[in-house]
Amino acid sequence: QVQLVESGGGLVQAGGSLRLSCATSGLSFSNYHMGWFRQAPGKEREFIAAVSWTGTRTSYRESLKGRFAMSRDNGQKTVYLQMSNLLPEDTAVYYCAATQSSNNFPSRAMDYWGTGTLVTVSS
DSSP states (O other): OOEEEEEOOEEEETTOOEEEEEEEESSOGGGEEEEEEEEOTTSOOEEEEEEOTTSSOEEEOGGGBTTEEEEEETTTTEEEEEEOSOOGGGOEEEEEEEEETTSOSSOSOOSEEOOOEEEEEEO
16 A cells, blocks of 8 residues: 655745655655655645656746755655755645556646645745
């Protein structure tokens, strides 16, 4: 059974930082591209970032470049999202997702999803 479990969300003041983690199990992690997405209240889910199966390529939502950084640890089967200088508009549920490495990078068609972790940024 494939599981993706996000953690690290919470309440933070504007200008602060958070590091999200996504621990995986049940899949051959090093054979998957990984991605982070988010969904704000009343809005559609949007792409944030992706990292290739090798970890050598990354892709970011243009508006988030410089504030968000994604990485992976294939040994720990975990991906991370370091978020800095957070803004109230970053408030959302953050999801990690996996797609097979045979798919194009970055892909929006993900094979597996986590259940999300809530990030709330207060002004």
